Amino acid sequence: MRNGISHAIDVVEAPASKIDSVDFDNLVFGNVFTDHMMECDYVDGQWQNPTIKPYGPIQLEPSAKVFHYGQAIFEGMKAFKDDEDQVWLFRPEANIDRFNKSSVRLAIPEFPKEMFLEGLETLLNLDRDWIKKGLGNSLYIRPFVIATEPGVSASPSKSYKFMIICSPAKAYYSGEVRVVFAEKFSRAANGGVGYAKAAGNYGAQFYPTNLAKEEGYQQIIWTDANTHEYLEEAGTMNIFFRVGDKLLTAPISDRILDGVTRKSVIALAEENNIPIEVRRVTVKEIVEAAKKGELKEIFGAGTAATINPIKGFGHMGEKYELPEQAESYAKFFKSKLMDIQYNRAEDKFDWRYLV
Numbered sequence: 001m002r003n004g005i006s007h008a009i010d011v012v013e014a015p016a017s018k019i020d021s022v023d024f025d026n027l028v029f030g031n032v033f034t035d036h037m038m039e040c041d042y043v044d045g046q047w048q049n050p051t052i053k054p055y056g057p058i059q060l061e062p063s064a065k066v067f068h069y070g071q072a073i074f075e076g077m078k079a080f081k082d083d084e085d086q087v088w089l090f091r092p093e094a095n096i097d098r099f100n101k102s103s104v105r106l107a108i109p110e111f112p113k114e115m116f117l118e119g120l121e122t123l124l125n126l127d128r129d130w131i132k133k134g135l136g137n138s139l140y141i142r143p144f145v146i147a148t149e150p151g152v153s154a155s156p157s158k159s160y161k162f163m164i165i166c167s168p169a170k171a172y173y174s175g176e177v178r179v180v181f182a183e184k185f186s187r188a189a190n191g192g193v194g195y196a197k198a199a200g201n202y203g204a205q206f207y208p209t210n211l212a213k214e215e216g217y218q219q220i221i222w223t224d225a226n227t228h229e230y231l232e233e234a235g236t237m238n239i240f241f242r243v244g245d246k247l248l249t250a251p252i253s254d255r256i257l258d259g260v261t262r263k264s265v266i267a268l269a270e271e272n273n274i275p276i277e278v279r280r281v282t283v284k285e286i287v288e289a290a291k292k293g294e295l296k297e298i299f300g301a302g303t304a305a306t307i308n309p310i311k312g313f314g315h316m317g318e319k320y321e322l323p324e325q326a327e328s329y330a331k332f333f334k335s336k337l338m339d340i341q342y343n344r345a346e347d348k349f350d351w352r353y354l355v
């Protein structure tokens with residue numbers, strides 16, 4: 001409870017914990033869930049009965065609108081444990097604000113911020129043992145909302161379910177990552193839902209990503225839908241390019257997600273006098289920089305992926321490998337971010353939130 005407001009969250013504890021059956025050293029991202037979850041329903045025009053209960057299946061009508069019209073949005077957040085067993089969230093209010101922005105775009109009622117935070121903190125306190133100490137360990141938090149109203153008329157649902165589930169996590173990608181620049185497919189278009197964390201944005205990427213995987217790439221860097229000349233973001237993260245000593249990243253727009261890790265990297269670059277340009281980045285300039293040996297690094301930035309170096313890229317059938325950097329920006333930002341997230345460094349930007 002913060003600011004004296006309590007939302008009377010009901011708590012039903014799991015009769016026994018599953019934690020002893022989990023191999024924390026060999027976690028595959030997003031496959032194991034903690035003992036509890038949060039659930040809250042939107043009925044009769046309001047969010048009501050927030051409850052924390054044992055993690056488990058939910059029941060929905062086959063006609064529930066989420067199945068037919070994809071009226072669903074989500075977020076990705078992380079909690080970290082420091083050496084003194086304190087649990088920290090990283091910029092949770094930025095995620096909650098984006099959650100509600102996504103909701104508005106999908107005609108879903110916004111979720112009260114205080115109730116979100118209070119529920120999340122209650123959940124994290126119950127499942128605290130699932131958050132392991134040590135750099136690289138975290139708890140991935142997945143809040144989401146789905147449209148639950150039965151009926152297949154194509155109109156916004158009148159009822160919704162908000163949930164938070166949590167998954168102990170290590171790295172998102174288990175191996176090296178190479179990307180291909182999209183030549184034909186697009187992630188988002190002007191006026192569309194690209195800036196929202198709409199479930200369908202991710203589902204729509206699976207087919208082109210599968211084609212890219214057949215060519216040996218793990219991800220696609222999406223280019224603008226109009227011309228395919230500008231590099232925008234990857235499927236699971238925003239993207240940065242280092243040309244010489246300069247860092248480049250695309251500005252957010254209605255096609256590009258306003259990534260929390262992305263904006264943290266930009267702030268850290270500015271704080272550490274790393275030259276950064278937030279502007280449209282062309283495929284042409286990156287390919288030319290790679291040919292001239294001036295493209296030093298590409299890395300992705302996202303909550304799940306953290307800072308993920310890209311080892312190489314493909315474009316128009318050509319493959320480009322990126323050289324190993326002795327002084328890598330990706331490593332620098334990853335370590336700066338983790339120092340803040342794990343309470344190992346001063347939090348000048350006020351990003352940490354004690355649970």
Ligand code: COI
Nearest residue numbers: 076077236302303304305
């Ligand atoms: C995240 O980074 O939290 C995301 O939501 C990306 C997801 C597709 C794993």
